[in-house]
Amino acid sequence: xxxxxxxxSYAGDGVHRDYPMLEHLDRDTVMTGVxxxxxxxLEGLWVPDHFILGPHHEEYEVWTLLSALAERTDDVDLGPxxxxxxxxxxxxxxxxxxxxxxxxxxxxxxxxxxxWHREEHERYGFDFPDIETRIxxxxxxxxxxxxxxxxxxxxxxxxxxxxxxxxxxPKPLQEPYPPILIGGGGPKMLRLTAKYADEWNVEISGRNRxxxxxYKSEKLDEYLEAEGRDPSDIDRSWLAHVLVRENxxxxxxxxxxxxxxxxxxxEDIDDQLTRENxxxxxxxxxxxxxxxAERIEYIRGLGFDKLQLMFMDFPDxxxxxxxxxxxxxEFV
Numbered sequence: 001x002x003x004x005x006x007x008x009s010y011a012g013d014g015v016h017r018d019y020p021m022l023e024h025l026d027r028d029t030v031m032t033g034v035x036x037x038x039x040x041x042l043e044g045l046w047v048p049d050h051f052i053l054g055p056h057h058e059e060y061e062v063w064t065l066l067s068a069l070a071e072r073t074d075d076v077d078l079g080p081x082x083x084x085x086x087x088x089x090x091x092x093x094x095x096x097x098x099x100x101x102x103x104x105x106x107x108x109x110x111x112x113x114x115x116w117h118r119e120e121h122e123r124y125g126f127d128f129p130d131i132e133t134r135i136x137x138x139x140x141x142x143x144x145x146x147x148x149x150x151x152x153x154x155x156x157x158x159x160x161x162x163x164x165x166x167x168x169x170p171k172p173l174q175e176p177y178p179p180i181l182i183g184g185g186g187p188k189m190l191r192l193t194a195k196y197a198d199e200w201n202v203e204i205s206g207r208n209r210x211x212x213x214x215y216k217s218e219k220l221d222e223y224l225e226a227e228g229r230d231p232s233d234i235d236r237s238w239l240a241h242v243l244v245r246e247n248x249x250x251x252x253x254x255x256x257x258x259x260x261x262x263x264x265x266x267e268d269i270d271d272q273l274t275r276e277n278x279x280x281x282x283x284x285x286x287x288x289x290x291x292x293a294e295r296i297e298y299i300r301g302l303g304f305d306k307l308q309l310m311f312m313d314f315p316d317x318x319x320x321x322x323x324x325x326x327x328x329x330e331f332v
Contacts, residue, residue, distance in 0.1 A: 001296070001300060001305060001306070001307070001331040002043050002044065002305065002306040002307070003041075003042050003043065003044075003306075003307050003309060003323075003328055003331075004042055004043060004044030004045065004046055004076075004077065004237075004306065004307070004308045004309065005033070005034075005037040005042050005044070005045055005046070005308070005309055005310075005311075005320075006018070006046050006047075006048070006081060006239065006308045006309060006310045007030065007033065007034065007045055007046060007047050007065070007069070008022055008025075008029075008030060008033055008310075008314050008315070009025070009030065009047050009048060009059055009060040009062070009065055010022075010025060010048070010050065010053040010054045010058060010059035010060070011023060011024050011025045011054045011055075011056055011058045011059075012053075012054050012055075013054060013055050013056060017204070017241065017261060017262070017273055017282070017312075018053075018241070018310050018312075019054075019310065019312070019314055020258055020261050020312060021257075021258060021312065021313055021314060021315065021316065022314060022315055024056065024058060025058040025059065025060065029315050030060070030065075031072065032315070032317070033314055033315065033317065033320070034069065034072060034073070036317045036320045036321065037320050037324075038073060038076060039324075040320055040321060040323065040324025040325070040328070041324050041328055042076070042309075042324070042328075043076055043077060044076050044077035044078070044079075044109075044306075044308070045069050045073065045076055045077070045078050046078075046079055046080070046081035046111070046308050047060075047062045047065050047066055047069075047079075047080055047081065048062065048080070048081060049062040049080050049081075049082065049083045049084050049087065049115075050062075050117060050120060051120055051123075051124060052119075052120055052123065053117075062080045062083065063080070063096050063100065066078055066079070066080065066100050066108075067099070067100055067103055069104075070100055070103035070104035070107070070108075071103060073104075073107075075107070076107065077107055077108075077109055078100065078104050078107050078108055078109070079108055079109035079110060079111045079181065080110070080111045080112075081111045081181070081183065081201065081203075081239065081308060082111035082112050082113035082181065082182070082183040082201065083110070083111055083112045083113070084113060084114070084115030084116075084117075085112060085113070085114060085115060085134065085137050085138045085141045086114070086115040086121065086126055086127065086128065086134060086137065087115065087126060089161070090140075090141035090142075090144040090145050090148075090161055091144055091148060091154075091161070091163050091166045093141070093145060094144065094145045094148035094149060094168055095148075095168060097110050097145070097172070097178060098148075098149070098168055098170070098171065098172045101172040101173050101174060101178050102170070102172075102173055105173065106172075106173035106174045106178075108172075108174070108178040109178060109179045109180075109181050109198075109199065110145070110177075110178045110179070110180050110181065111180075111181040111182075111183060111199075111201065112138060112141070112142065112145075112180065112181070112182060112183075113138070113182065113183040113184055113189075114131065114134040114135055114137070114138050114184065114189070115128070115134060132188075135188050135189065135192070136159065136160065137160045137161075138182075138192060139192055139195075140156075140158040140159065140160045140161050141160075141161065142180070142192070142195075142196045143156060143158070144156050144158075144161050144163060146177060146180075146196070147163075148163075148166060148168040149168065149171065149172055149176065149177035149178075150171075150176055150177060153165050153167065154166045154167070154168060179198035179199060180196050180197050180198050180199070181197060181198065181199040181200070181201055181237070182196065182197040182199075182200060182201070183200075183201040183202070183203060184202075185202055185207065185209065185210065185213075185216045186209075186210065187219065190216065190219055190220045190223055191223050193220060193223070193234075194220060194223035194224045194226070194227045194229065195223075195227055197234060198234060198235065199234060199235040199236070199237055199306075200220060200234055200235070200236050200237070201236075201237045201238075201239060201308070202216070202236075202237075202238060202239070203239035204239060204240075204241070204282045204283065207283065213302060214302065217236070217302065217303055220234075235305060235306055236303055236304045236305060236306070237304060237305075237306035237307065237308060238283075238299055238304040238306070238307050238308070239307075239308045239310070240283065240284070240285055240299070240307050240308070240309055240310070241278075241282060241284040241285065241309075241310045241312055242284070242285040242286075242292060242309050242310065242311055242312065242319065242323065243255070243258065243284070243285070243286045243287075243311070243312045243313055243319060244285070244286075244287065244288065244289055244292045244319050244322050244323055244326075244327060245288065245318070245319070245322070246288065246289070246322060246326075247288060248288065251286070251287065251288060254313060255275040255286065258312055258313065259273065259274050259275045259278070260272050260273060260274040261273055279295070283295075283299075284312075285309075289322065289323075289326035289327050289330075292323070292327050293327050293330045293331075296327070296330075296331065300331075309323070311323070
């Protein structure tokens with residue numbers, strides 16, 4: 001089982017489910033978190049691809065931050081979770097990803113999805129077409145990116161993108177190119193995952209829309225087999241919120257400070273999250289080390305071998321350190 005950190009690159013400040021205790025964003029706080037989870041033994045660092053999440057609209061840009069993390073760390077995976085295909089032309093994206101792959105000495109995992117934050121697109125002047133079109137863009141974009149990664153004189157012509165002799169030199173260090181992660185749970189996204197991806201990610205809202213996660217996992221297996229791929233060849237990762245304390249008294253105090261808070265910013269989900277519904281509504285890992293480990297064991301039983309964690313008490317590093325000391329050893 002691999003455990004990673006979803007880097008706190010925006011301030012939730014009481015209203016966002018991911019980092020509700022982070023009031024403001026600054027370099028030292030973020031890097032302290034990075035150093036803490038690396039010291040605790042976590043094996044990957046992921047960054048969301050947004051610009052204005054949270055009440056103060058304070059957020060770092062994903063690829064710039066990944067470049068800094070590539071230089072700060074030595075042996076952890078790095079990647080966007082997930083990059084929105086709508087924000088960057090895929091030919092430029094291929095150059096950016098190749099650069100981070102070199103800066104990290106071959107540690108990049110390229111996470112991509114369709115994008116979902118309508119307000120963000122509108123405020124920044126990005127087109128926000130319907131979901132069917134965005135999936136088509138992702139399909140073509142993945143074709144462009146892999147072409148840029150592998151061909152000497154990359155050329156592609158589609159309905160959404162076109163390149164002609166778009167050189168991408170030097171090529172990525174990883175061969176044939178950095179692993180591709182796709183985030184999403186709908187049928188068309190699962191088909192794209194089966195076609196292109198080395199890793200499938202499901203995040204909290206994707207798990208709570210439509211059929212249950214067991215059904216989605218089974219459909220992915222079917223699509224992989226249709227592509228001539230072995231279902232066991234693809235990693236499966238789960239984006240999880242975690243709040244862990246050494247005993248019930250400390251846990252109750254932390255929960256009283258953090259809960260309740262709104263779901264987040266997805267326009268079609270408005271649930272209020274509390275300690276009592278944290279697992280039911282969002283599969284949040286809230287408990288003592290033993291209780292959190294039991295939840296993780298359940299997730300592993302569903303076929304997921306990697307968790308990207310968001311520590312809800314951050315910038316307090318108590319949860320990070322306790323997770324490394326008392327939860328992770330249960331999965332060695």
